[in-house]
Amino acid sequence: MLGSERAIIKVPASSANIGPGFDSIGMALSRYLTLKIELADEWVFIPQSEEVESIPTGKDNLMYEVALEVATSYKVNLPAAKVYVSSDIPLARGLGSSASAIVAGIELASLLCQLNLSIDEKLRIASVMEGHPDNVSPSLYGGIVVGYHHKDDTYITQVPYADVDVVMVIPKYELKTTDARDVLPKQLSYQEAVEAGAVGNMLVAALMKGNWPLVGTLMEKDLYHEPYRMSLVAELPIVREEAKKIGAYGVALSGAGPSILCLARKGDGERIVNSLRKIVPHCEVDVLTIDHRGVQVHKEAITTCN
Numbered sequence: 525m526l527g528s529e530r531a532i533i534k535v536p537a538s539s540a541n542i543g544p545g546f547d548s549i550g551m552a553l554s555r556y557l558t559l560k561i562e563l564a565d566e567w568v569f570i571p572q573s574e575e576v577e578s579i580p581t582g583k584d585n586l587m588y589e590v591a592l593e594v595a596t597s598y599k600v601n602l603p604a605a606k607v608y609v610s611s612d613i614p615l616a617r618g619l620g621s622s623a624s625a626i627v628a629g630i631e632l633a634s635l636l637c638q639l640n641l642s643i644d645e646k647l648r649i650a651s652v653m654e655g656h657p658d659n660v661s662p663s664l665y666g667g668i669v670v671g672y673h674h675k676d677d678t679y680i681t682q683v684p685y686a687d688v689d690v691v692m693v694i695p696k697y698e699l700k701t702t703d704a705r706d707v708l709p710k711q712l713s714y715q716e717a718v719e720a721g722a723v724g725n726m727l728v729a730a731l732m733k734g735n736w737p738l739v740g741t742l743m744e745k746d747l748y749h750e751p752y753r754m755s756l757v758a759e760l761p762i763v764r765e766e767a768k769k770i771g772a773y774g775v776a777l778s779g780a781g782p783s784i785l786c787l788a789r790k791g792d793g794e795r796i797v798n799s800l801r802k803i804v805p806h807c808e809v810d811v812l813t814i815d816h817r818g819v820q821v822h823k824e825a826i827t828t829c830n
């Protein structure tokens with residue numbers, strides 16, 4: 525295995541929650557964490573792009589920690605590797621960079637230890653590690669995924685189609701998920717919990733039917749997290765007002781923020797991007813597509829030049 529070959533692991537980014545699908549719904553997006561892996565005498569991660577220039581280069585890297593934990597749980601040794609890392613997923617912006625790294629770490633262990641893990645086994649391991657399946661499941665399976673995870677089981681269902689444009693507003697500042705979770709309440713009242721659950725149920729029904737105007741309405745009615753995180757992302761109300769004015773279906777925080785997800789009719793994305801760039805010139809604004817493939821692994825021959 526490997527030796528004269530190099531393996532390539534490509535993991536898509538993801539946007540979790542889509543409003544009321546807190547900790548359970550996410551979509552895979554067309555930004556990627558890419559690893560090129562060769563067997564080596566010791567572990568090293570070599571950053572190849574700006575987004576990952578600050579990641580640890582040794583055994584304190586999250587991807588190594590994940591790979592080691594997987595190898596240990598299967599009672600096998602983890603061979604050392606040299607890993608070239610490139611990515612256009614910004615860290616700590618609500619685009620699932622940590623979930624992509626967890627999926628990459630599981631794939632590393634599966635490949636280097638020849639574990640041959642099934643995708644469902646990878647989902648279970650990744651969800652246990654991340655604590656919720658909303659980012660890891662789309663990064664593994666692609667598309668829009670609805671999931672439920674608890675200590676005994678993890679379940680997912682893929683949304684069958686998604687013909688929408690995705691506009692992402694990405695502020696320059698980071699917001700760590702742990703900090704964005706610290707502002708959440710410890711409890712909701714029974715009445716609030718029932719209402720929040722009903723909104724989430726309706727969102728799933730609308731997603732499954734491909735009723736995007738209704739998805740847009742419901743993604744703005746979250747009661748689990750966005751009301752508490754609003755104060756952390758000043759751009760959210762401004763982007764929402766402008767995007768809705770020019771025809772977006774709906775706007776919500778992407779994951780724990782600070783990025784902002786806008787869903788729009790197919791073909792409307794560029795127009796919305798042009799308009800939002802004027803309103804929030806300090807942010808990156810881009811049309812992304814939904815990745816339908818999920819994580820990809822392949823091998824290529826290593827050729828040496830003399």
Ligand SMILES: Nc1ncnc2c1ncn2[C@@H]1O[C@H](COP(=O)(O)OP(=O)(O)OP(=O)(O)O)[C@@H](O)[C@H]1O
Pocket residue numbers: 538540557576579580585586587611614615616617618619620621622623625659699700701702778779780781
């Ligand atoms: N490729 C990577 N290699 C090593 N560590 C990484 C990598 N990608 C992300 N991380 C770690 O994950 C942290 C970001 O995780 P965090 O959960 O705060 O944000 P996120 O996953 O980008 O956003 P969200 O969970 O809201 O979608 C980084 O600061 C870094 O420590």
Ligand SMILES: N[C@@H](CCO)C(=O)O
Pocket residue numbers: 540541546547548656658659701704705749779780
């Ligand atoms: N569902 C998670 C996604 C980020 O990990 C949150 O919103 O905190």
